[in-house]
Amino acid sequence: MKHKQITVVTDFLFRPDKKTIMESLDCYEHSSAYGEMSKIYDKMTEIAARAITAKAAYVLDEKLGGFNPSGANGCNQLIYCLLTIGNTLADESAACFQSGMYAEGLVLDAIANFALFDCSRQLYQKVVCEAQTAGLGLTRRLSPGEGDFDVTCQQSILERFTAEDALGITMTGGCMLDPVKSLAYVYGADVDLPINPVDHDCSTCGRSDCKLRKFDGREQTVSLTVVDGERRHTISAKTSQSIMTALSAQGLRVHSPCGGRGTCGKCRISLISGKTTQDGLVNDGIYLACRTYPLTDCEVDIRLSQETSYQTVTEFQASAFVPDSGFRIMGVDLAAADWRNGDSVTKLIHRQLGNEYSYSLKALRKLSLLKNEAKGEATQMKLLVDGNKIVDLLPPSAKRVFGLAIDIGTTTLVLSLVDLLNGEVVQTHSLLNNQRRYGADVISRIQYSTGNNGAALRSSICTDIVNCVRGFDAQTRALIVHVAIAGNTTMLHFLLGLSAESLGRYPFQPVTTESQQFSFTELFGDTSLDCQTTVLPGVSAFVGADVVAGMLQCGFATTTEIAMLIDIGTNGEIVIGNRDKILCLATAAGPAFEGANISCGTGSISGAIASFQMSDGQPSYTTIDGGEPVGICGSGIIDIMAACVRERVVNATGKFDLERFPNGTLAIAQTAQGDWIHFTQKDVRELQLAKAAMRAGAEVLLETYGCRYDEVGAVYLAGSFGSHVNIDSAVAIGLLPKELQTKVKRVGNSSLGGTIQYLLEQSSQQTIRDLLAVSTHLDLAADSRFNEQFIEQMMFPNLE
Structure with missing residues (x-):
């Protein structure tokens, strides 16, 4: 290889690997979407074959001064490489996205990524041949942006080539190459080096999120020993998958609000022994599970990333109504003589009750068994009646029947056992929604659910609910006759096993927002309960059944005064109106209010800083349960931000x-x-984005409704965040307008409260239909006022 002789290569083959490309999109042959995506792939490869114009250039030259990537230490020479497949394919992909052909755009982009990766392999073979001829060995490929090799060094590589030989590749001010599907990289070259068998070793690459990582042909299976409190687990893992992926596959949970994208820094694990990639290293022995790949058998401790306890809001503002669930228990006493007159058992029952009833199949079958067991003797029975239908036979000792209200939150799950005859809430259980391992917010989970991952999200929520149900004793379970479920639209799609992909892209179209009814066994695949299960209706993709239940509980269907309902969270919902007209919207505030994406943020766990004050620069705080501080939860974040504004820290x-x-x-x-x-x-900026989204949404909603602050009679603040946030602090940072400060009423878990009301008040079915009839969803994505307000609300108020 002659010094400074630039070689240009154009004879690349386009050899797409369908299996590799499809799996890079998380689309597998057994997934429901594979058939349709396969057809799209076949069509897009024809376009790609015409669009790709691969070109490369490489040159052997001396190492530049100050240009010394650690992988090339000891090398006096480098081979500088440029590679591009041109702009055409990227432009075709962008055009698909702009015209709403999202699947086609994704497939074209995946084909382009694979083609670029494959062309680099083809180029490597040519570089190796010439290097061997010159008696040189090569290091692995060294790419700017990996490790200590600064991304700005791409420009230095470009400068080793003439304008003509640089293939039209340039670098933007943001350090991106143009065309975007291009590479600039080097190899160290020296006589004492061997020749690497492969161009690129994924195990040493910092791109742990790369979809092509698992296709480098060097995958191995290793053993992963996991320390989880007092327990130890030994599982299999692959060197091509992150430790988080290996843990999740075995049902072992690490806290990952960002869904494993490496942005939240919360999935910390301790490496006890073994060797891993270093791109997930935080500090001595501490790694991010989502960014770390095992290279050998390893032992890790996952306790750093676990939330052992969580403060869940189960209280709610009780509505004033007389319980009338429609269910009642009626007793029937049959004498021995009744069995001998030849009348059917149902006629005997009707005669005693003085009315005719229809029957469920379950009730008829139990009557059949009871008739055989009675053997002509006097018999007492207790019938469960719903309206004019006998739905079940109850044990002779039964004095009550139960409903089960379930609120599926993005973060937590709450189940309340309710006496349907007197309205008493008998038991309430709460737990973390284990879907959190797949992302803290609905968008993260929607992204995770693509391909065949939706089944994991459904399995997670069903398992959580079934395990809670099994926690009731058998006698109690036998008396649960109705289950009602509320949650946001995304959570309910996951529960029902529906694809949520369309909820993550405009125009955000759900499969259904209507009320659905199933048997418990049909929905959950479990026989723990034998009863009807109702999924409450929602309004739109991001104003779900949880908000509808909240409107029911807060009395929107009966009030004539204008009220607002605000649930501040990752998907902040806001409602304004009364019985005649209701407007509602959702705004993507992000997970900052729940501690995610905040450097030292955490959920509402023991030891979380929940309140904060600063006086003359001296901070003071309290933590949940009074424990040693471990991080900052949502209410503490608002207090800290308010103190920063008041004390002119910002x-x-x-x-x-x-x-x-x-x-x-x-x-x-x-x-x-x-x-x-x-x-x-950075935390300030995260919170500014979240509070600006919420406040801008509220301002647009008020303007659209045609309402002034002084015309709002009440502001109902719902949810966990609303139950604990300091209202003065929320006003100080501009999250809530000062004009509404005195009108705020905390209503706790209004979704759970409304779901309980639905169980106890049979007229609630019609009330909800009335609410939906006057409710309109406001689409912020199509409203230019939101962007204007968002920019304005980024500012903090002047408190002088």
Whole structure:
């Protein structure tokens, strides 16, 4: 290989691998979407074959001064490489997205990624041949942006080529190559080096999120020993999958609000022994599970990433109504003589009750068994009646029957056992929604659910609910006669096993928002209960049954005064109206209000900083359960932000006062281990985005409704965040308008409260239909006012 002789290569083959490309889209042959996606793939490969114009250039040259990636230490020469497949295919993909052909756009992009990866392999074979001829060995491929090789070095690589030989590749101000499907990289070259058998070793690559990572042909199976509190598990893992993926496949949970995208920093594990990739390294021995891949047998401790307890809101503001579920228990006494007159058992029952009834098949079959067991003797029976239908025979000792209200939240799950005769809430159970392992917010889970992953989300929520149901004793389970379920539209799609992909892209079309009824066994695939299960209706893709239940509980169907219902969370829902007219919307506030995407954020767990004050620069705080501080939960984040605004730690734009806080961070507290809990400039920005989205949504809703602040009679603040947030702090940062401060009423878990009301008040079915008839969803995606308000609401109020 002659010094500085530039070689240009154009004879690349287009050899797409369908299995590899489809699986890079998480689309597998056994998945429901495979057939349709396969047809799209076949069509798109024809387009790609015409669109790809692969070109490459490489040159052997001396190492530049100051240009010394660690992988090339000891090498005096480098082989500089450029590779592109042109702009045409990327343009075709973008055109598909712009015209709403999302599947086609995704497939074209996946084909382009594979083609670029494959062309680099073809180029490597040519580079190797010439290197061997020159008596040189090569390092692995070294790419700017990996490890200590700064991404800006792409420009230095481009400068080794003439304008003509650079193939038209340039670098943008954002350090992106143009065309975007291009590569700039180097190999170290030296006589003492061997020749690597492959161009690229995925085990050393920092791109742990790369969909092609598992297709490099070097996959191995290793053993992963997992320390989980007092327990130890040994599972199999593949070197091509992250430790988080291996754990999730075995039902072992690590906290990952971002859904494994490597952005939240919460899935921390301790590496006890073994060797892993280093791109997930946080500090000495601590790694992010989502970014770390095992290279050998390993032992890890996952306790750092677990939420052992969580503060769940199960209380709600009880509505004033007389329980009338429609269910009642009626007794019938049959004498021995009744069995001998030849009348049917149902006629004997009708004669005693003085009315005719229809029967469920279950009730008829139990009557049949009871007739045989009676053997002509006097018999007492207790009948469960729903309206004019006898639905069941109850044990002779039965004095009550139950309904089960279930609120499926994005973060938590609450089940309440309710006496359908007197309205008493007998038991309430709450737990974390284990779907959190797949992402903290609905968008993360929708993205995860693509391909065949929706089944994992359905299995997770069904398992959580069934395990809770099995926690009731057999006698109680036998007396549960109706289950009602509320949740946001995405959670209910997962529960029903419906594809949620269309909920994640415009125009956000759900499969259904109507009320659905099933048997418990049909829905959950479990025989623990034998009763009807009702899934409550929603309004739209992001204003779901949980909001409808909240409107029911807060009395929107009967009030003439204008009221607002606000549930602040990852998907912030806002409702305004009365019995005559209701407008509602959802705004993607993101998970910051629940502690996700905040550097030291956490959920409402023991030790979370839940309140905070600052006086003359001196901080004070309280934690949940009074424990040692472990992080900051949502209410604490709002308090800290309010203190920063009041104490001028930040200005109106949210920028830290760098004269007082030169590092752009505020020290909050120390953990028991001595680590500092900080609130950073990035945290301020995350919170600004969340609060601006909520407030902008509220302002657009008020304007559209044609309502002033002084015309709003009540503001119902719902949900876990609404139950604990300091209202003064929320006003101080501009999350809530000052004009509504005195009108705020906390209503707790209004979704659960409304679902219980649905069980206890049979007229609620019609009430909900009335609410839906006057409700209109406001689409913020098509409203330019929202963007204007969003920019305005990014600012913090002037408190002077």
